[in-house]
Amino acid sequence: MPNQTHLDLDRVFHALADPTRRAIVRRLSRGPASVSELAKPFTLAMPSLLQHLQVLEESRLIRSEKTGRVRTCEMQPSALSLAEAWLLEQRTLWQGRLERMETYVAALKSKEKQHGKRHTK
């Protein structure tokens, strides 16, 4: 895995490891919002909120743009996809292992059965 992808995954997973930041991502999944709209549901001081937004921007989960005095944030779904792809990869490996185990157990059972038949003859 290239170093850049490692760094990106580090940032994305780190950004998602906080309930406020996950709540912001969830809000932005429904559409863009200004910083003051994002601030409303939280009992956070503005500097803390801005810090969370900075972590989210650095992870590229969101991006923001300032028009006049209003900064609007929006989600960037590609960073979520990166995390999803990594999780899916592990699930695929895991399921592959389960399937191999199933095949192995089935083979053992069939061997056992044949062995049993030989002994009852």
Place this chain on the structure above:
Amino acid sequence: MPNQTHLDLDRVFHALADPTRRAIVRRLSRGPASVSELAKPFTLAMPSLLQHLQVLEESRLIRSEKTGRVRTCEMQPSALSLAEAWLLEQRTLWQGRLERMETYVAALKSKEKQHGKRHTK
């Protein structure tokens, strides 16, 4: 979302925000391994590795069991599922929004067309 789920997601995403811990999860996706087997591919001192394993155990991504002098680690796929479910939820919200936008744009276009027809009559 219940507080316990928040805490679990915090721990899972935090555990995954490190390349060594992700490499351990990936290794264990292919099947259980002893701590010394896990240590081999890394140029890490044993105390650091044990610390990583502790973070992974606390997140419930892995569990370990000691038999005699050998500690064996294995993956717990349910913690991965928790993270996957959260990501999927955001994707569903995002796609729902895109679909609503599509419907809205199509409605606007059809209105525009009817308006155009009236003006050319």
